Amino acid sequence: MAGRSGTRVGGGATDLVVMWGGFPLLGAGAGALLGSAAGWISDLPWVPLRGLFEALSRLPQPHVTIGAASVGVVAALLLAGAGTAERLTVTVDGQRAVLRRDGRDRDVSRHEVRAVLVDGRELVLLDTDGGELVRETSDLARDRLRSAFRAHGWPWAEEDPHRAAYRLWVAGLPGLPEGADALLRARERAVEKDRRDDVRELRRELGRIGVVVRDEGGRQYWRLTGRAVLPAAEPPPATRPEPDRR
Known part of the structure; x- marks a missing residue:
């Protein structure tokens, strides 16, 4: 996405829909399944936390199933929040690149950088001595990163020189x-x-x-x-x- 301050490359809306919509549904389903099957699970000798499932099996239904589903939703929302914070966002203009993750920004000046590349699942910015200014794990598409950096005159490399x-x-x-x-x-x-x-x-x-x-x-x-x-x-x-x- 281009703006007055540069080009921003971040995760797509589909990822957010999956995390904030799909994860809670899966969490609710998994919780409800465990709650409804607590009695059967407690009879399995190899299951960890058997005491917990035995206690749940003695509680009235459908309260156990509803409660377990609610716990699953809360756990899924916490996971979605952590996943959203962990996503890398890159904003590039002709003077600098800002990499944001976990609410923290990493600012890199254009004149420091000799090459930008994607190495496997990592975004790498190399300095003029061949050292690494940045190596960040990223799920961002290589094509989108390439387009953003090249659009602002950054030296993109297709492979590690x-x-x-x-x-x-x-x-x-x-x-x-x-x-x-x-x-x-x-x-x-x-x-x-x-x-x-x-x-x-x-x-x-x-x-x-x-x-x-x-x-x-x-x-x-x-x-x-x-x-x-x-x-x-x-x-x-x-x-x-x-x-x-x-």
Whole structure:
């Protein structure tokens, strides 16, 4: 959508209809089904929370079914609210791009950006040193993003211009700036435990020392940017000259 302040790319109305209309219907149906079948469910030996279903089965109908359906609707509305807040919205003009998620804005100036691209399900903005200014998960259509950025003169790339520079990270191998190996170890653990905030923060820390990291097939791949500073190579050990035996 174009406006006086730029072009806005956000989720379509269909997504909102599904979340705010479809989710509550599904929640009500699921709740009503559980409420009406509480007695049968409580007889299954492997079901968790059997005590709860036993207690529900002793309550009068249709009150249990109506109450369970209401709980399902409330849970679905909470889920829809969280999903709406999590959606990424991008507004672009000739001077800046504003990325909004969870009520927070990320403002990126045009002169900082060398390339804009979509990498899988992530929107990426690269700076002039090859580092990542932005990497945001997005369900926005690639075509809509491409059109919005190109319309305002931003440098769009169909693929990562640094793709060939990535190397598989193996702990302890040389070639990384000081401290990067420890950060990649910590990030690997955070990914395994699904600690998303830690994963994002460790990505930022790696970026500060000139390392870009990407995940592929459960593994970490890395490349260096123009700001990376590698440890100085150790000089070869001094050798004594051979004595003159003539």
